[in-house]
Amino acid sequence: MKKLLPLAFTILTSTYASTANAENSWYLGALYNAQEISIHGRDFNAAGVIAGYQYNKYFALETRLSTGTSGYSSFYGTPEEPWGSYSEDIDTQASILIKASYPIFNSFKLYGLAGYTNTKIEINGLGQHNDSEGNITGNYPYKHTESESGFSYGLGLDYQINAHFNVFIDYQVLPDFEPNSSFSKDWESTSIGVSYSF
Template identity: 45%
Template structure:
């Protein structure tokens, strides 16, 4: 039994290695991500990043995505003696490790599903200023809180293979629930647009 198992594993490894040499390739690219956190009020966040992946065959890939925030949510709030107090939420960094299962549908178009884990680092910044009796701003006080959330993520997408080397994609991703400070957890979704280059 042991010998049969060893032979089977060896044969599978050889077949996999041959397949890897013939079909597999690395790909790299960039993406833009428009994200929404369902809360009161809803938060709209934006990020840009890079993608790196390895395609095992026509159907299965593993990839990582690394994003950094470019636009966050902000609003003014009232603090006695500080007419310019502000509140802001921003994505710092966001990294995902994903398995992508693809299926060709028509002339270079592939439907795919994503599943994996995402870790998001984000920060909340509040700023207020002291005003003296003459109405002059004397000092501004920023206060930054840093948070991190991670968990299961999944999604679906469509890829168009424009050439052998260049692919264009759009996908919808459900991110781990986000909890701002001590508040309740909120649904977090993103729509991603990007381009990849195979090597």
């Protein structure tokens, strides 16, 4: 799938670049997405806004800004006596994307996305202090942010409700989750949303 998406995007852009001649317009919208990292339990949900400029019938430049609505969490100990905890969620996720569209029916368009995505993940936890014998003597909170960024790409389907409103669904491959140089996992996102052109 990862090898086919860039090829599809290249075909869309090269085939229709010379024939595009629609009116320019701005659009705004909202989205909700489900994201999955290929680690058990590392699923995120996020909501956000989009803003874009439609250069012509086939090409647009789009930005997306989201924040997490649910993330991953765990605890140490027992539910009755947790002596440590850990949680991570998306603080902010920002993308700038080239969007290449191709009409397939009267109101439907298939589109490809390619661009750059930066994600900041906020990590919170509760650690413990131990004495020389390993006994827990107290807790302390900790908090930090990790950032992942790089090339992202995907495919989507857009349905035009009327002259101004569209709904869409798309799938993207995000930059790999790499908290350190020896650890890398796939990161995917499925989004649904609505946009208004003016």
